[in-house]
Amino acid sequence: MPILVTGATGNVGRHLVGQLAAAGHRVRALTRDPDAAAFPDGVEAVGGDLADPSSLKAAFDGATAVHLLSSHQPANEPPGAGEVALAHAGELLAMAEQAGVRRVSVLWTGAQGPVEEAAKQSGLEWTIVQPGNFMANARLWAEDVRTEGVVREPFAQVAHYVVHEADIAAVAAAALTGEGHAGKEYTLVGPEGLTVPQQVAILSQAVGREIRYEELTEEQAEDRMRELGMGDEDIDFIVGWNADQANEDRLAAEAADIAAITGRPPRAFAQWAAEHADAFR
Numbered sequence: 001m002p003i004l005v006t007g008a009t010g011n012v013g014r015h016l017v018g019q020l021a022a023a024g025h026r027v028r029a030l031t032r033d034p035d036a037a038a039f040p041d042g043v044e045a046v047g048g049d050l051a052d053p054s055s056l057k058a059a060f061d062g063a064t065a066v067h068l069l070s071s072h073q074p075a076n077e078p079p080g081a082g083e084v085a086l087a088h089a090g091e092l093l094a095m096a097e098q099a100g101v102r103r104v105s106v107l108w109t110g111a112q113g114p115v116e117e118a119a120k121q122s123g124l125e126w127t128i129v130q131p132g133n134f135m136a137n138a139r140l141w142a143e144d145v146r147t148e149g150v151v152r153e154p155f156a157q158v159a160h161y162v163v164h165e166a167d168i169a170a171v172a173a174a175a176l177t178g179e180g181h182a183g184k185e186y187t188l189v190g191p192e193g194l195t196v197p198q199q200v201a202i203l204s205q206a207v208g209r210e211i212r213y214e215e216l217t218e219e220q221a222e223d224r225m226r227e228l229g230m231g232d233e234d235i236d237f238i239v240g241w242n243a244d245q246a247n248e249d250r251l252a253a254e255a256a257d258i259a260a261i262t263g264r265p266p267r268a269f270a271q272w273a274a275e276h277a278d279a280f281r
């Protein structure tokens with residue numbers, strides 16, 4: 001019986017699909033464009049739009065477990081415009097239950113919302129996966145690094161416990177396939193707190209070239225997000241999140257033990273940088 005992975009083409013989802021398939025599970029990978037997606041051999045690609053529950057019947061049909069995003073990219077919005085919380089959360093969870101799903105892992109967006117609420121109210125075994133900033137956010141720097149050798153970000157002093165997407169996926173995989181994770185809310189952080197300048201220094205080493213760091217003011221950072229099409233609410237959330245050392249420290253203090261859940265220690269940013277160095281060359 002397959003495990004359905006939503007967000008299967010994304011930073012976390014592609015690791016989750018790969019890890020589940022490598023462990024011998026049947027995997028069904030949801031994407032809005034199955035023809036464009038490339039999944040490992042044996043993985044079943046299925047089309048569907050999370051904004052439209054009627055498009056998801058084939059995806060849920062016969063699945064025993066589901067990894068569910070709690071937000072989606074609305075149609076007709078620019079890619080940088082940000083995500084919105086999934087509407088129809090109750091309907092989606094009810095569909096899953098009726099289709100025979102027994103377990104769900106929900107990937108939060110930085111705060112719990114309607115999907116997490118609906119999962120908790122469902123009859124499913126639920127696990128909420130609550131990562132802090134992904135290491136993959138550094139991919140947003142790739143073009144400036146390639147063309148100008150620079151990273152521009154605000155808040156040089158704030159250390160983020162950035163977490164590797166493969167570790168987030170491994171926790172979701174454990175929740176979907178193992179015992180003892182039902183009813184758990186796992187805050188996930190990486191193994192060390194790193195400021196952006198420290199991340200840039202690690203990236204420089206991996207890429208083999210000096211990368212400069214230029215600190216933006218808060219206003220410059222907000223303008224940049226506005227130019228990408230983001231709304232004020234999203235901008236306020238992101239600025240508030242990234243400016244707040246106390247929030248980072250709270251996440252780190254609350255964090256679940258990734259090694260205990262997955263059987264291997266959390267990956268360091270140096271590993272992520274080595275894996276992705278070519279994107280910055």
Ligand SMILES: NC(=O)c1ccc[n+]([C@@H]2O[C@H](COP(=O)([O-])OP(=O)(O)OC[C@H]3O[C@@H](n4cnc5c(N)ncnc54)[C@H](OP(=O)(O)O)[C@@H]3O)[C@@H](O)[C@H]2O)c1
Pocket residue numbers: 006007008009010011012013030031032033037048049050051069070071072073074075083107108109110131132133134136137
């Ligand atoms: N970046 C961070 O620091 C951070 C921190 C905490 C939580 N998160 C959350 O983690 C989640 C996953 O992020 P990610 O970086 O792995 O994803 P991503 O690389 O941004 O990719 C987005 C994924 O969502 C899917 N998707 C978007 N809209 C969809 C829709 N309407 N219907 C079906 N699928 C849709 C896309 O599938 P297709 O395009 O193939 O259809 C793609 O697989 C996001 O909800 C994000 O808010 C991110």
